[in-house]
Amino acid sequence: MKKSDKTNHLIDISFKSAAIKDPLKMDDTVAANYRGYVILDPDKDFVLKDETGKILENSCPTHAITFQNDGSNLKIHLDNGKCILCGNCQVKSPELIKITNKFNLAKKRRDDLIETFSMSVPFGKTYDELGQELKSKINKIFGRSLTIREIDAGSCNGCEIEINALNNSVYDIERFGITFVASPRHADILLVTGPASKNMERALKIAYDSTPNPKIVIAVGACACSGGIFGNNYATTGGIDNIVPVNVYIPGCPPRPQALLYGILMAINKI
Amino acid sequence: MSHKEIIRKYYSKLGKFDSDIKKIENNNELHLVLNDPNKLHDFCKFLKQDFDLRLLTIICCDERKLNHGFKIRHVFGSDADDFFLFVTIFIDESHPHFPSLYDVFPSSILYEREINDMFGLIAKGNPNIKPLILHDFPNNVFPLRKDFNLNDDVKRNLKQFEFTPITGEGVCEIPVGPIHAGIIEPGHFRFSVLGETIINLETRLGYTHKGIEKLAESMSINDVVFLSERISGDESIANSVAFCQAIEKIAKLTISQKAKQIRLLFAELERIYNHFGTLGGILADVGFPYGASRLNILKEQIMQLNERLSGSRILFGVNQIGGVKISITDEMLIDIHFVLDDAFQIFEKIFDHLKSNPSVMDRLRNTGIIEKQLARDRGLVGISSRCIGIETDARQTHPYGYYPSINLKQKTLRETMEHQVELQKRIGDVLSRFMSRVDDLRQSKAIIDSITTLKDDGLSMSMNDELIPYSSGLGYAESHRGETLHWVMIGEDNSIFRYKIRTASFSNWPVIEHAVLNNIVADFPVINKSFDFSYSGNDL
Numbered sequence: 038m039k040k041s042d043k044t045n046h047l048i049d050i051s052f053k054s055a056a057i058k059d060p061l062k063m064d065d066t067v068a069a070n071y072r073g074y075v076i077l078d079p080d081k082d083f084v085l086k087d088e089t090g091k092i093l094e095n096s097c098p099t100h101a102i103t104f105q106n107d108g109s110n111l112k113i114h115l116d117n118g119k120c121i122l123c124g125n126c127q128v129k130s131p132e133l134i135k136i137t138n139k140f141n142l143a144k145k146r147r148d149d150l151i152e153t154f155s156m157s158v159p160f161g162k163t164y165d166e167l168g169q170e171l172k173s174k175i176n177k178i179f180g181r182s183l184t185i186r187e188i189d190a191g192s193c194n195g196c197e198i199e200i201n202a203l204n205n206s207v208y209d210i211e212r213f214g215i216t217f218v219a220s221p222r223h224a225d226i227l228l229v230t231g232p233a234s235k236n237m238e239r240a241l242k243i244a245y246d247s248t249p250n251p252k253i254v255i256a257v258g259a260c261a262c263s264g265g266i267f268g269n270n271y272a273t274t275g276g277i278d279n280i281v282p283v284n285v286y287i288p289g290c291p292p293r294p295q296a297l298l299y300g301i302l303m304a305i306n307k308i
Numbered sequence: 309m310s311h312k313e314i315i316r317k318y319y320s321k322l323g324k325f326d327s328d329i330k331k332i333e334n335n336n337e338l339h340l341v342l343n344d345p346n347k348l349h350d351f352c353k354f355l356k357q358d359f360d361l362r363l364l365t366i367i368c369c370d371e372r373k374l375n376h377g378f379k380i381r382h383v384f385g386s387d388a389d390d391f392f393l394f395v396t397i398f399i400d401e402s403h404p405h406f407p408s409l410y411d412v413f414p415s416s417i418l419y420e421r422e423i424n425d426m427f428g429l430i431a432k433g434n435p436n437i438k439p440l441i442l443h444d445f446p447n448n449v450f451p452l453r454k455d456f457n458l459n460d461d462v463k464r465n466l467k468q469f470e471f472t473p474i475t476g477e478g479v480c481e482i483p484v485g486p487i488h489a490g491i492i493e494p495g496h497f498r499f500s501v502l503g504e505t506i507i508n509l510e511t512r513l514g515y516t517h518k519g520i521e522k523l524a525e526s527m528s529i530n531d532v533v534f535l536s537e538r539i540s541g542d543e544s545i546a547n548s549v550a551f552c553q554a555i556e557k558i559a560k561l562t563i564s565q566k567a568k569q570i571r572l573l574f575a576e577l578e579r580i581y582n583h584f585g586t587l588g589g590i591l592a593d594v595g596f597p598y599g600a601s602r603l604n605i606l607k608e609q610i611m612q613l614n615e616r617l618s619g620s621r622i623l624f625g626v627n628q629i630g631g632v633k634i635s636i637t638d639e640m641l642i643d644i645h646f647v648l649d650d651a652f653q654i655f656e657k658i659f660d661h662l663k664s665n666p667s668v669m670d671r672l673r674n675t676g677i678i679e680k681q682l683a684r685d686r687g688l689v690g691i692s693s694r695c696i697g698i699e700t701d702a703r704q705t706h707p708y709g710y711y712p713s714i715n716l717k718q719k720t721l722r723e724t725m726e727h728q729v730e731l732q733k734r735i736g737d738v739l740s741r742f743m744s745r746v747d748d749l750r751q752s753k754a755i756i757d758s759i760t761t762l763k764d765d766g767l768s769m770s771m772n773d774e775l776i777p778y779s780s781g782l783g784y785a786e787s788h789r790g791e792t793l794h795w796v797m798i799g800e801d802n803s804i805f806r807y808k809i810r811t812a813s814f815s816n817w818p819v820i821e822h823a824v825l826n827n828i829v830a831d832f833p834v835i836n837k838s839f840d841f842s843y844s845g846n847d848l
Contacts, residue, residue: 187491191516193844194493195541195622198585201491202611205604219489235464236443236515236847237494240486266535270458271451272519291541293621 071138072122077115077154078135085111085156089130096129111156117142118150164295168213171302175214178305179225182214185301186224186248190241190277191234191267195291196258200228208294215301221248226304228297232260232273233280245281253304255285257297262286311336314391321358335557336706337392337782339381345397349407352382352395356412361386361393362687363409365810366419367795368427370454372401374778378429380406382416383782383793387699390706392782399429408433415687418818426452426521438470441514441847451522458519458526474500474508482829486515490833493843497832504828509821517847524807525799529555530629532804536794537624539809540845542585545571545578546787547811547845548627550794553708554783555629558798559771565763567631568710573644573759574618574626574634575709576752579788580648581610583745583752584655586788586840590742591662593834594671602658606651613647616640631768641762652753659746672739676823676835679736686819690790690812692839694744696736702786716754738838748788775802789813789842811845 067073079085090104090111101119105112113133127134133154144150162170175183187200203210204217218224221244233241245254256277259265269275277283284307287300315338319331322340332339342348355361361384369379377398384393399406408431409416420431421440428450430437439445444464450456474481480501486494494515500508520539524532536551537544549571556563588603611621618626618634626634636644662668678688683696693700703711719727734740780797790812799805816839823835 188487189491189493189516191518191844192493193538193541194842195538195544195624197491197493198542198611198622201585202604202608204491205608206601207605207608217491221487231516232518234516234518234847236517237486239466240494240515244487266538267518267520267523270519270523271456271460271462272517272522290538290624291622 067138067140069138072124072136074137074139074142075115075117075120075122075126076135076137077113077133077152079154080132083132085113085133085154087111089133092129093126093134096125098123098125102126113154115152115154116150117152118147164208164298167295167298167302168210171215171298171305172213174302174305182216183226183301183305184216184218184224185226185228186218186221186244187228188221188230188241188244190229190231190237190261190280191273192231192258192260196230196261199291199294199297200230200257202294203297208298210298221245224248224252226253226255226301227281228255228257229277229281229283230257230261231277232264232267232275233277235272235274238274238280241277241280253284253307254281255287255300255304256283257287257300258292259288259290262288265290311390314389317389318359318391318393334781336390337394339394339396341396345399345406348382348395348397349409349412352409352412355384355393355395359384359386359393360388362684363413363415363419364392364687364791365793365795365808365815366416366423367806367808368423368429368452369797369806369808370427370452373454377401378404378427380423380429381795382409383795385705387705392706404429405432407431410434413687414685415815418814426450428453439514441517443469443514443517451519456522458522469512471498471510471512472508476502478502479507495843499824499829499832501829504830506824506827506829506832509824511817511821513817513843514847516844518844520848521807521809524804527804529802529804532807533628534625536809537627539848540811540813540842541622542582543578543787543789543792543811543842543845544623545575545626546785546792547794547809549575549709550783550785550792551796551807552627552629552783553785554781554794554796555771555775557781557783558775558779558796559629561630561769561771563631563769564765564767565710565713566765567767567769568713569759569762570632570634570636570767571627572710572714573636573641573756574614574623574632575785576756577610577614577617577644578623579752580651580749581607581614582788582840583749584610584651586837587742587745589837589840590672590738590834591668593837594668596662596665596668599658599662599668602654606655609647609651613644616643628768630771631766633768635767636762638762641759644756648753648756652750655749669739671831671834672742672838673737674735675738675831676827676838677735677737678819678823682819682822683736687815688790688819689815690786690788691741691744691748692790692812692816692819694747695734695740697731697734700791702784702791706784708784714755714758716751716758738834741838778805780806787812789840789845790816809848811842813841813843813845817841817846 087106093102094104099119099121101116103114127136202208256262261277264273264275267273285300285304289296315333330341364383364385367381371379377400380397382395408420417434417436420434423429424437425439425441444467449462482499485496496512498510499506524535533548536547539547584603584607588600592600614623615621617640626632680696683693683698689700775798777800783794785792792812793810795808797806824832
């Protein structure tokens with residue numbers, strides 16, 4: 038210990054005695070605002086929109102940024118090989134583009150210089166837009182109302198609450214030409230909930246057989262899709278599709294009215 | 309009075325049966341074990357006459373591995389004290405019979421039928437042992453026995469259910485269900501009518517039986533909370549609170565004040581959105597869509613509030629054992645008060661409108677009347693009993709959670725008198741149930757209003773180490789339908805040995821058969837809606 042203390046002391050003295058600091062050591066640090074490595078680092082609640090993508094694409098003088106929109110996915114490609122570190126893009130969209138002072142840019146392959154950020158399109162349609170789309174489709178296909186018969190095959194009544202909500206004045210599904218009818222004989226669509234309890238198996242089959250062709254069966258809720266938390270036991274059958282053929286599955290526990298409407302729209306698109 | 313004092317008070321009166329019984333105390337539960345099952349009948353008669361207890365439920369449990377027999381616990385409750393009395397008898401497998409209590413407590417018929425279905429034990433003397441829950445099930449298979457496997461594929465044989473034949477000149481039968489015309493749960497109603505008038509109704513339920521009690525035995529305790537939420541979707545808070553409280557009682561866990569407050573807030577929100585929905589449903593069934601629409605908008609507003617608070621429109625995923633998962637911040641509390649103030653202002657306007665609308669009041673008044681004696685005999689709870697002036701409310705008789713800390717504004721003498729007069733008008737018809745729900749709504753609002761500051765002592769406690777095997781506890785809560793009881797017995801390795809659920813729907817369902825008598829068929833929907841029972845909560 039004592040020996041090492043002594044040596045340290047000696048070194049200290051030698052530094053103090055040095056007149057000029059090592060010039061290389063002084064310049065070792067990189068300034069914080071140095072424009073070095075451009076990365077795509079979105080903020081927590083950043084949403085990539087069509088317009089932002091286009092603005093970014095146009096902001097780049099060397100076309101290092103390209104924007105793609107294929108309907109379901111929005112993609113931003115950033116080619117660091119083309120980037121001249123002008124910083125234009127960061128000014129346009131500071132939520133997505135971050136310019137760091139890092140310099141570890143080198144890559145072994147050319148393709149690795151291209152960074153990609155993709156975002157699936159957030160489901161932007163409102164309940165109303167969905168409904169209007171549905172309405173025009175129903176008009177085209179049926180020329181009249183679409184009729185739905187709801188069948189509870191053992192649900193906990195959570196899904197029923199949401200299906201009932203479709204009929205309240207807030208969601209008011211009837212304005213889109215959809216009616217809930219009292220008998221399967223009048224129905225185009227069967228909306229089935231519940232894990233299909235064994236006690237309801239026979240009734241469900243009879244209701245399915247009484248529905249005129251062509252008919253669509255929609256399984257509503259996690260229980261109807263798979264048996265849900267109840268699974269497949271002595272009293273349940275583990276999903277509607279074990280009893281009748283299912284065309285569309287709407288998961289959720291329970292699915293909210295918007296989700297139900299989207300499922301019905303999907304079922305119509307299947308025709 | 310503390311629980312110990314209450315128990316001593318009751319126990320001291322049991323002098324003449326002293327030699328026959330063994331006493332075990334557990335919190336507010338007193339367990340009495342009768343040595344001789346044949347003495348059960350006399351003992352229960354004594355309980356009814358001297359203690360004025362009511363039968364809450366009968367719990368059967370297959371304890372053949374532990375005690376070489378089945379244990380049947382008759383649970384009694386008092387309207388006056390926070391006290392539960394368990395009277396236990398042993399049934400040997402070789403003699404699968406036990407005495408029926410149908411002539412002392414008529415409500416026992418239902419529980420005995422259930423035990424007959426699920427355990428194959430026959431209640432001697434019970435006049436009605438038709439299958440209750442299981443349809444087309446073989447006679448020798450009993451799902452809740454321990455030797456039955458949850459996933460056993462039971463071969464069902466289509467059997468004709470025997471409805472009581474009602475015959476006579478001009479008597480017609482109308483079968484309704486299991487799939488109903490509206491968007492509601494399945495159940496079968498067999499009406500016998502003379503002209504328009506219903507002279508008999510027999511219900512056959514069990515269509516939504518999902519094996520919940522058996523399923524719980526295969527799940528971990530924490531997962532069963534999710535299962536309990538799905539006993540009946542609209543009672544998710546009440547059921548999960550009852551289950552969590554049963555486990556917390558067994559674990560001797562005291563949850564934080566904040567968790568209690570949050571449970572209470574969500575429980576009352578649940579009550580409010582469901583009552584709005586039911587009142588709307590009643591109005592829709594009497595052909596007054598204006599009122600129905602307005603009330604359903606209020607229901608939707610509360611459901612959207614639920615979503616903002618908990619992430620679920622029907623409040624799934626709030627509770628966990630030892631507390632809650634969802635926190636309520638001060639801003640959220642302001643949101644709750646704001647939405648409720650707004651909703652109730654509108655509600656009172658709609659209510660005034662309804663009261664002055666003769667076409668509505670006329671349909672509600674004198675429709676679907678039940679008698680007081682019937683309500684007592686059948687052990688009705690919740691709105692169904694309050695509509696005839698019997699005040700049963702688990703929040704008051706068995707205060708749980710944060711309810712004991714709630715200080716509602718004291719009523720003035722005048723208000724108390726007015727309330728008494730109002731109660732005298734309750735004759736057990738649809739209007740009385742309508743008014744009881746309105747009362748309940750206002751009370752819920754007052755309870756939520758009384759919470760202005762939130763405590764700050766954590767959301768959840770973790771359950772320390774293992775629970776004692778074969779210890780049991782009764783959890784209870786007041787759902788918007790009434791008193792909900794969950795009895796849990798813990799098995800080895802923190803598993804569930806037996807989970808018995810008695811929702812308010814189960815004890816109340818049979819009353820519908822009486823309420824519709826002498827009414828016209830067209831009034832059945834509104835009578836049914838005024839009770840608003842859960843099919844799923846009944847069938848489990």
